[in-house]
Amino acid sequence: MRESHLKILQYIAGIGLFFLVGTHLIVTLLIGDPTSWESVSARAASAGWLAFYTLFLIFGLYHGIHGLRTIILELPIPKPPARVIDGTLVAIGIAIFGYAVYIPISAFGAL
Amino acid sequence: MQELTFKVQRYLPGKDKKPYIQEFIVPLRKGMTVLDGLIHIKENIDNTLSYRSSCRMGICGSCGAFINRFPRLACHTPVEELGTGIIEVKSLPNFPIIRDLVADLDPLFEKHKSMKPYILGSEMEKAERPSSQLLQSREALESYAQFSYCVKCGLCMSACPTVATDPLFIGPQALGQAYRYCVDTRDTGAKGRFREADSRHGIWLCHLAGACSEACPKGVDPALAIQLLRRAMIFDVLRLSKAKKPAPVAHPPAESKPKIAVPEFTVK
Numbered sequence: 001m002r003e004s005h006l007k008i009l010q011y012i013a014g015i016g017l018f019f020l021v022g023t024h025l026i027v028t029l030l031i032g033d034p035t036s037w038e039s040v041s042a043r044a045a046s047a048g049w050l051a052f053y054t055l056f057l058i059f060g061l062y063h064g065i066h067g068l069r070t071i072i073l074e075l076p077i078p079k080p081p082a083r084v085i086d087g088t089l090v091a092i093g094i095a096i097f098g099y100a101v102y103i104p105i106s107a108f109g110a111l
Numbered sequence: 112m113q114e115l116t117f118k119v120q121r122y123l124p125g126k127d128k129k130p131y132i133q134e135f136i137v138p139l140r141k142g143m144t145v146l147d148g149l150i151h152i153k154e155n156i157d158n159t160l161s162y163r164s165s166c167r168m169g170i171c172g173s174c175g176a177f178i179n180r181f182p183r184l185a186c187h188t189p190v191e192e193l194g195t196g197i198i199e200v201k202s203l204p205n206f207p208i209i210r211d212l213v214a215d216l217d218p219l220f221e222k223h224k225s226m227k228p229y230i231l232g233s234e235m236e237k238a239e240r241p242s243s244q245l246l247q248s249r250e251a252l253e254s255y256a257q258f259s260y261c262v263k264c265g266l267c268m269s270a271c272p273t274v275a276t277d278p279l280f281i282g283p284q285a286l287g288q289a290y291r292y293c294v295d296t297r298d299t300g301a302k303g304r305f306r307e308a309d310s311r312h313g314i315w316l317c318h319l320a321g322a323c324s325e326a327c328p329k330g331v332d333p334a335l336a337i338q339l340l341r342r343a344m345i346f347d348v349l350r351l352s353k354a355k356k357p358a359p360v361a362h363p364p365a366e367s368k369p370k371i372a373v374p375e376f377t378v379k
Contacts, residue, residue, distance in 0.1 A: 002309050003313060004315070004344050008345055
């Protein structure tokens with residue numbers, strides 16, 4: 001993937017996060033009692049909310065890890081080749097995604 | 112008579128382990144520039160001082176130096192503008208030093224060359240042996256004219272904080288010139304330049320510090336060129352770019368017969 005492709009995805013993820021985080025803040029801070037058991041289990045049982053949080057996770061992970069990649073690659077210190085850094089960050093991202101998406105999926109299945 | 116203190120960087124490879132500062136007292140003259148001060152030092156005090164200069168009028172870009180902690184053209188910097196009687200002159204940062212104030216600008220020229228800074232035509236034969244003229248409207252010219260004012264002085268590269276941390280970064284000068292040629296209606300080489308600028312040490316390392324535009328003595332505004340180039344590259348990836356209208360070919364001049372018959376030459 002060329003750098004421009006990665007950067008365009010970063011911009012898309014950033015714009016997407018603006019709406020996703022905004023929605024998340026509205027739901028958790030402004031509407032009803034979002035932390036009550038009823039409210040949490042209702043969201044956990046909803047396919048729409050599952051899709052929402054999965055998308056939130058994907059956009060947030062990509063935006064954050066790509067940002068971290070940019071910082072690491074620009075640091076003026078001795079570092080491993082860029083391919084090693086890229087591979088490591090992709091592996092970390094997949095691991096975090098796998099762990100984080102397991103929770104809402106298993107909650108959706110249980111409820 | 113008022114005097115100025117010039118603190119000039121000196122460095123002779125092979126003799127000095129590292130650059131050091133030497134002070135000179137220079138008489139102040141009305142309208143004097145930093146370059147005038149350096150010339151005075153060389154002609155009257157120490158003729159071993161090395162620096163580059165040529166036109167003395169801000170058009171050749173030779174006399175770039177780090178003057179009072181900012182990259183400037185020495186000929187284009189009146190000492191009064193600095194507002195102090197102490198003038199510190201060093202060689203341009205982000206470039207290796209050859210001697211004293213003379214920086215090695217090869218990295219600048221290599222990066223510039225990598226962007227193919229010339230008109231790339233669809234037919235090389237016609238480009239090398241043009242048989243007609245390409246027309247350009249005022250609007251087409253104005254879309255790149257500002258970026259063509261670059262004199263390759265290197266001040267933008269010296270000011271750029273990304274060049275300071277990553278010597279492989281292509282840099283504002285080369286990227287600015289890449290945009291200049293990409294947008295020229297006579298050019299067809301944009302895609303190749305996009306690929307070159309899209310490297311890991313390419314255009315995406317720019318963080319819009321704007322120091323390049325602040326340092327540029329010719330008003331090129333390379334930061335603007337970089338942002339416009341980024342937009343063009345993104346539109347190209349997303350296939351949203353409009354096809355550039357190529358420069359039309361001028362009609363050949365109409366043949367005309369001479370009104371008065373020219374007599375034959377008597378000397379063959």
